[in-house]
Amino acid sequence: MADFANHCFVCGKEVDVQTTEKNAQFNLPVCTECKGTDKEKKAVEDLLEGMAEGFVCGCI
């Protein structure tokens, strides 16, 4: 999880947090290549699903 602090949460590329925009919903960095793309939306959905599963039942 610590990687999210300075990596694009969509593609995992290392980013400069000082100059990188953040996803408003999660406050996570998104690089310019992923910002506003379908990939970003998909990553958001995956995160939401992961959270929901983790909190609700913890099963995989």
Ligand SMILES: [Zn+2]
């Ligand atoms: Zn990216």
